[in-house]
Amino acid sequence: MSIRINQEACVGCLKCIKVCPGSLIKEKDKKAYIKYPKDCWGCVSCVKECKFDAIDFYLGADIGGNASTMNVTYEGDILHWKIKKSDGTVKTIDVFSKDSNKY
Amino acid sequence: MSKKLEHIVITTDVLIIGGGTAGCFAALTLSKNSNLNVVVAEKANVKRSGCLAAGVNAINAYIIEGRKPEDYVDYATKDAAGIVRHDLLLTAARKFNATTKVMEQLGLVILKDENGKYVARGNRNIKINGENFKPILTKAVEEAKRVTILNNLNITDLLVENNEAMGAIGFHISHEKVYEIRAQKVLVATGGAAGLYKPNNPGFSRHKMWYPPFNTGAGYAMGILAGAEMTSFEMRFIALRCKDTIAPTGTIAQGVGAKQVNSRGDVYEEKYGITTSERVYGTVKENQLGNGPCYLQTSKIEKEKDEELLKAYLNMAPSQTLKWIESGKNPSEQDVEIAGTEPYIVGGHTASGYWVNTKRETTIKGLYAAGDVAGGCPQKYVTGALAEGEIAALDIIDKFDATKSIQTNSSFVSKKMKEYEDILYNQSDFFTVEELEEAMQKVMDEYAGGISTHYQFNEKQLKLADEKIDQIRQMTKHVRANDMHELMFVYELKERLTVCKSVIAHLLHRKETRWHSFNENLDYPNTDEGYFKYINSILVNDELKIIVRDIIKEADYEHTN
Ligand SMILES: Cc1cc2nc3c(=O)[nH]c(=O)nc-3n(C[C@H](O)[C@H](O)[C@H](O)COP(=O)(O)OP(=O)(O)OC[C@H]3O[C@@H](n4cnc5c(N)ncnc54)[C@H](O)[C@@H]3O)c2cc1C
Ligand code: SF4
Ligand code: SF4
Numbered sequence: 138m139s140i141r142i143n144q145e146a147c148v149g150c151l152k153c154i155k156v157c158p159g160s161l162i163k164e165k166d167k168k169a170y171i172k173y174p175k176d177c178w179g180c181v182s183c184v185k186e187c188k189f190d191a192i193d194f195y196l197g198a199d200i201g202g203n204a205s206t207m208n209v210t211y212e213g214d215i216l217h218w219k220i221k222k223s224d225g226t227v228k229t230i231d232v233f234s235k236d237s238n239k240y
Numbered sequence: 241m242s243k244k245l246e247h248i249v250i251t252t253d254v255l256i257i258g259g260g261t262a263g264c265f266a267a268l269t270l271s272k273n274s275n276l277n278v279v280v281a282e283k284a285n286v287k288r289s290g291c292l293a294a295g296v297n298a299i300n301a302y303i304i305e306g307r308k309p310e311d312y313v314d315y316a317t318k319d320a321a322g323i324v325r326h327d328l329l330l331t332a333a334r335k336f337n338a339t340t341k342v343m344e345q346l347g348l349v350i351l352k353d354e355n356g357k358y359v360a361r362g363n364r365n366i367k368i369n370g371e372n373f374k375p376i377l378t379k380a381v382e383e384a385k386r387v388t389i390l391n392n393l394n395i396t397d398l399l400v401e402n403n404e405a406m407g408a409i410g411f412h413i414s415h416e417k418v419y420e421i422r423a424q425k426v427l428v429a430t431g432g433a434a435g436l437y438k439p440n441n442p443g444f445s446r447h448k449m450w451y452p453p454f455n456t457g458a459g460y461a462m463g464i465l466a467g468a469e470m471t472s473f474e475m476r477f478i479a480l481r482c483k484d485t486i487a488p489t490g491t492i493a494q495g496v497g498a499k500q501v502n503s504r505g506d507v508y509e510e511k512y513g514i515t516t517s518e519r520v521y522g523t524v525k526e527n528q529l530g531n532g533p534c535y536l537q538t539s540k541i542e543k544e545k546d547e548e549l550l551k552a553y554l555n556m557a558p559s560q561t562l563k564w565i566e567s568g569k570n571p572s573e574q575d576v577e578i579a580g581t582e583p584y585i586v587g588g589h590t591a592s593g594y595w596v597n598t599k600r601e602t603t604i605k606g607l608y609a610a611g612d613v614a615g616g617c618p619q620k621y622v623t624g625a626l627a628e629g630e631i632a633a634l635d636i637i638d639k640f641d642a643t644k645s646i647q648t649n650s651s652f653v654s655k656k657m658k659e660y661e662d663i664l665y666n667q668s669d670f671f672t673v674e675e676l677e678e679a680m681q682k683v684m685d686e687y688a689g690g691i692s693t694h695y696q697f698n699e700k701q702l703k704l705a706d707e708k709i710d711q712i713r714q715m716t717k718h719v720r721a722n723d724m725h726e727l728m729f730v731y732e733l734k735e736r737l738t739v740c741k742s743v744i745a746h747l748l749h750r751k752e753t754r755w756h757s758f759n760e761n762l763d764y765p766n767t768d769e770g771y772f773k774y775i776n777s778i779l780v781n782d783e784l785k786i787i788v789r790d791i792i793k794e795a796d797y798e799h800t801n
Contacts, residue, residue, distance in 0.1 A: 139444075158284045158293045159447075159454045160392065160413055160725065178447050178454070179485075179559045180293035196562060197445040200484035205566045207558065216371075218554055220565045228565055230550055237351035237369045238297055238552040240361070240495025240545070 139177040139197060140184065141206070142169050146191035153183035153192060184208050185216075193221075245661055246417045247653075251646070252279040252388070254636055255423035257395045257408055258459065260290030261374075261622055262611030263429035264381045265339070266629035271384035274637040278387045279421055281410065283394040283728065284454060286378045290431055291452055291588075291612070292622070295556040296370035297491045299350075300621040301336050304360040309333035312364060316619040319515045321754050322772055323472060324591055325616035327598045327797050332620050335627035340366070343626070347376045362494045371555040373622070393419055394728045395458065397656060398426065398466045398607065399648045405607035406648045408462070409656050413728050418660060420653050422646045425606050425636045428594070429629065432477075432586030432612040433457025433739045435677070435732075438685035438692070439582045440486060448559070450479045450486045451584045459613040460585065461735035463594055464742055464779050469603040469787065471615040471776045472591040473739075474746035474759050476583035478520045478695060482536075483577040487557035489536060492576060495552070496545055498538045500578070502531035512756075516589075520580045521756035524694050535575035546570040580757065582691055583684075585739060588612040588620050590758065595776055598796050599635035600628055603778075606639075608632040616774075663730050669720035673729045676712055676719065680737060683708040688744055695757040699748065706744045713737050742777055745784045749775050 142153075142162070149167040154160075161173040162183060169191075171177070184192045190210060196202030204223035209216050218230045254270055256263045259282035270278050282289055303309055312333040317324050344350055351359040351367040358366045381387055395410035399422070407422040434451035447453040464470060481489055492498045500509040500519065508531070512522030523534045538549075549571045553561040564570060587593030593615030594602045602609050609615075610628035617624060684690055687705035689697040697705075716734055721727040752768035753761050776787040 155285050155391075156288050158289045158452065160284055175444055176447050176453065178293065178449075178452060179445075180288065181558045182288040182293050194558070194562070196485070196559060196566065197441075197443075197448070199443045200441055200445045200448055200559075201563060201566075203566055205562065207562045216554075218558075218561075220562060222566065230547075230554065230561070232371075232551050232554055234369060234372065235349055236551075237349050238367050238491065238495075238555055239351070239548040240367070240491050240552050 139174040139195065140171055141193045141195065142171060143191045143193070144168050146189050148189050152186045156182045156186045158182060181209070245411070245657060247420065247657060248417055249420045249422065250279060251422045253277045253423060253640065254279070254425045254427065255407055255421050256280045256427045256429060258282060258290070258428065258430035259286035259378070259381070259389060260429060260431055260611065261292055261377070261625040262629035263427065264377045264629070265626040266427050266429065266610060266633040267381050267387045268384055269630045269633035270637065271387050273634065276386065276637065276640060279423070280381070280387065280389045281393045281395050281408070281419070281421060282389065282391050283413065285391045286381065286389055288374050290374070290455065292374035293452065294558065296373055296622055297488055297552060297556040298361055298365045298367055298370070299340055299623055300365055300490070301333070301619060301623045302340060302364060302366045303333060303337055304363065304366065305357070307363065315364065320475065320591055320618050321767070322791065323475060323754065323774060324618055325792055325797070327792065327795055328596070328617035330795070331598060331631060332617055332624045332627040335630060336623040339623050339626035339630065343373070343376070346380050348373060365494065369555055390419070394731065396462065396731045398462045399652065400466045400604055401647055401649055403467065404605040406646050409653060411660060411724060411727060413725050416724060418657050420648065422648050424644055424646055425608070425640060427608040427610060427632050427636070428459040428463065428613050429611050430459030430613050431455035432584055432588065433460060433736065434584050436585065436681070436684050436736050436740055436743065437582035437690040438681040440579060440691065441484070448486055450481050450488070450581050451586060455612070456732040456735050457585060457739040458731070458735045459609070460593065460742070461738040463602065463609070464738055466604060467779055468607065469595040469776050469778045470742060471593065471595040471774050472746070473585060473742045473777070474750045474775055475590040475592055475755065476743065476758050477586045477590040478583050478757050479581045480520050480523060480578055481581055482560055483579040485557065485559040485563050486581060487553060487560035489578060491549065491552050492536050492538055492571070496538070496541050496549065498536040498541060500534060501537045501575070502526045502534050504531055517755040517758045523578060523580060524757060528694065533577050535577055537575050538571040539573065539575050541572050543572045546572050580691065580695070583689065583695065585743060586612045587615050587617065588625060589618060591616050591618045597798050600632040601635060603799050608636065660727060663719070663721045663727055666720035668718045670718035671715055673719055673726070673733050676715055677733055677736070679712050680709065680740060683712070684740055688747060689760060696760045696762050697747065698762045702744055702748050706741070709737060709740045709744065742784060745777055745786065746775050749786045
């Protein structure tokens, strides 16, 4: 369980660094990087914070991950979740944040 | 060579340690109802710190239409086989709905029916979109008057003089600065303790646990070391969760009514009972009988429910949604395998924590506890943490004495500063924090009832655990921190070891099995009514002294000794 930060896409806004509940992300050369990947809780707070699509979240192989990644972008009150599967297919799920869970 | 740290002194009226659910709500309450100056010290950043980081799926503790707070008290009492504080449960339950209302006013989305009424999930829950619960709450705190938030400030110790709280001390996790915060009233709201036992996924995904791995039991440890009385550390909490992702199961169990089945398809939950601990125990037993793996039978739900389930999990545990999608099968196309987690100490689910009076003041004067760090009030969950934050804050306002001055002990402060400095650039770095943490988790797992021993233990094993934890505590002399963040890692390890000692002492003293799995003592496999008591403890001259107390029936409890 961890995240990957795409160094090309990162603009160094440092928002992810601030929000991580474990303070696991640090700055190097004006870019964010995950300093303690094994300490990631998988809460996805950093992914939600990044407006530049630079952070991907994935499941470690030890918990059944098979190289798919997930991220999320906002459009007003809508969260677009995007899952890139390892076979190249993409699934998107839109969640309206003003809607409650049904279950 | 040692490093010199800068010493910063801050004086305020009220110090809140931990800007999580309870801490934030207490800060809001203080701001709304008084002119007191408040400092919130948070080790991470309040925006998403603590239990609420990823979101929550429901309000688990709510008094739905037709029910009374007393019904909730009855339920929680039965679930904990009587070892609860009625006064605490009732005062929290009376505030579940009002605190929910405040959160709704701040922007929390709650599901309503066509008549505008909240939709209940089972007998005690309501459905929400809890994804942004924490950002909503913290935005209000950030805007609150007279509240200063200090992020990235890791508190390690309370400042206590003659059994009265005077503040706390800690350090910044990236700058070389020590903060001594002096305050007349202090509220501990640091949550519970994860990472004591070897976790479900001990390798790369070691932190994919249910309880936040960053809640390391700091609040318990600082209270224990300062001589506060603690209760019920033997009532460990073991969660039944989706295997691997360790995601909550309520949404599929209560939400869509999936049954707990074994690999033969037999519904086994009724066989072992339906209390929280019995559900875990049943799953362990079925596995031992060769009937595993166990599942929540989502394959029986209608296909139409899939999309909403995927969304519900995105709002609280996105890894589970990712897992479903990665596997190429929706919830209705495969059952969800379930597993018990490693044991946690968490007062929001079971009853472990500070021994408090009805107003949530601890046995140290002027020191309050709220949320998962406070004991005696199990199943309080998120609304209970809000409620306790409010109860403590209102009593602080009531008792605050503007004429009183604060006296901190400068020798304690300099001793602490030296301790920090000695760990930074310690000459001896024989072990790393990681190595000692692994050693501790292995001991707890094997000798104090972890996953590998099916949560069971006997006295001999517990005594060995105690010896081995002592040895690991000694070894903490040999770790070095190369920066302030690593200094936090060292204290997290020390905190966990302190909590382990208390857990073992409590497990040793409850010579019965009152709750399967949570406290499964193989030397005493039955419930003994002689133990219909609270097991409490207090550290005296470095030794844990056990205090056995009678079950409290009064509506209002005050500390007497
Ligand atoms: C994954 C998960 C899902 C849950 N789902 C639900 C649900 O659906 N419904 C429900 O009702 N309840 C749910 N709960 C329970 C509920 O969220 C908690 O009981 C409640 O939020 C606890 O609040 P707290 O303030 O005690 O702890 P937290 O909110 O965790 O706050 C503790 C704070 O203290 C900080 N801290 C810790 N140590 C230090 C230190 N040394 N110095 C400074 N700061 C420190 C932490 O960073 C954190 O911000 C869930 C809990 C978890 C873990
Ligand atoms: S939030 Fe995104 S862009 Fe900003 S620092 Fe983090 S990774 Fe880089
Ligand atoms: S997923 Fe959560 S714990 Fe992991 S790096 Fe991002 S913010 Fe930190």
